[in-house]
Amino acid sequence: MAAKKPVRAAAKIDQVPWSGIRPAxxxxVTGPETFLAERASSVLRDLLLGEDPALEVHDLEADQYAPGLLATLASPSLFGEPRLVRVTNVEKCTDAFITETISYLGAPADDVTLVLRHGGGVRGKKLLDTIRSGVGGGVEVQCDELKRETDRIDFVTAEFRAARRKIAPSAVRTLVAAFADDLAELAAACRQLLADEAAEITDKVVDKYYGGRVETNAFKVADIALAGRSAPAIVELRHALSTGEAPVPIVAAFASKIRTMAKVSAFRG
Structure with missing residues (x-):
């Protein structure tokens, strides 16, 4: 009998989405979505700067960590400025980083916010388990990929809601379709629309900026072509090829559609 995978114990700290990040x-910061992790880190920095403009920010790479560095940065400062220490590549961290960070968690500095970015994997599991057990008074920010269309729609809607701007629901769907595979580009498109357009964002506005970016697929090309709409089919074909669709799947889609039509025609005959 195959051995069962160990079940991770439930975390004893708050686990929140990227948008719920708060000082602790x-x-x-865990999860594979790099863009959301960077956005969460920026939001936290802005929150801390709002509390004290004298905030000192230090960036470290856990895979290049030098022993004693965390203790140096977390030691009391001369003028008592609050500090934000951001550590990336924790999933590749050195043994010294794991040991010293676990030791630091036993007595975190009062004026230091330590942000640990772990992109996934088993490296550093002991450190993550220690944090999740409640040692250090931490919080976990989960940055999962937005795989579903509804998740990306919610993301765009939240972007415009935060800016107190209106966008038509159909315009949101069009925008999401134009950047289905790149969340960073989708966010950049939202920022551009917010900066360049003063009125409500409609389908017409989105089409003006990104109409040529709306992604397509092989079966959509085949559907339009077999409906006899040759000009739109050529446009969709160009879009499909420019967004990475390979020629072979497009040919296969045509073959599949034609076989289906032949079968239906035989039944009708």
Whole structure:
């Protein structure tokens, strides 16, 4: 019988989405979505700067960590400025980083916010388990990929809601379709629309900026072509090829559609 995979114990700290990030002695940022992790880190920095403009920001790479560095940065400062220490590549961290960070969690500095970015994998599991057990008074920010269309629609809607701007629901769907595979580009498109357009964002506005970016697929090309709409089919074909669709799947889609039509025709005959 195959051995069962060990079940991870439930975390004893708050686990929030990227948009729910908040100050804490230790902030663990996990998940594969790099863009959301960077956005969460920026939001936290802005929150801390709002509390004290004298905030000092230090960036470290856990895979290049030098022993004693965390203790140096977390030691009391001369003028008592609050500090934000951001650590990336924790999934590749050195043994010294794991040991010293676990030791630091036993007594975090009062004026230091330690942000640990872990992109996934088993490296550093002991450190993550320690944080999740509640040692250090941390919070975990989960940055999962937005795989579903509804998730990306919610993301765009939240972007415009935060800016107190209106966007038509159909325009949201069009925008999401134009950047289905790149969340960073989708966010950049939202920022451009917010900066360049003063009125409500409609389908017409989105089409003006990104109409040529709306992604397509092989079966959509085949459907339009077999409906006898040759000009739109050529446009969709160009879009499909420019967004990475390979020629072979397009040919296969045509073959599949034609076989289906032949079968239906035989039944009708």
């Amino acid at each position: 002695p230790v902030v663990l």
